[in-house]
Amino acid sequence: MPIYDYFCPSNNQTIEVMHSYSREIKTWGELCQLAQCETGETPEDAPVRRVISAPMLSVPTSNSDYKNAGFTKLVKRDKGVYENVTASD
Template sequence: MPTYDYFCETNSRTVEVSHKMSELLSTWGELCDKASIEPGDTPLDAPVKKLLSGPAVISGASRNEAPPCASGGCCPGGSCGLE
């Protein structure tokens, strides 16, 4: 499931939470429920905004490197980079 950051202006907190792409959280109470955190003194109906974020970047492989082994093990000679 994708991860999103939401910001609450009422308490100036940013919370990261995972949910379906089709789901949108609009209140602090919804966000706290989804993130399994305590709401504290912030009203449950306080509005939250989903922040824009870029795609996750997975580093460690270049276009010239062989992909990791499909078997989950290491390639003979270590050509896959897994050890």
């Protein structure tokens, strides 16, 4: 299921929740119920809106990161020979 961020202008809070694509969250009460948190002093009928956020990307930085992610990294050596630098010793 995708993760969405919702912003409530009444209290200036942003909450991240996971739900199906077809579900619509329109009020603070619905959002808090889905996120399993307290509504606090904000009215339950306060409107919320979905905000666009950049997805988090994980970029491998070492050979072991590539291996742990299930990839193979080949490095070109002498005379066009490629060496697998993620292979186990």
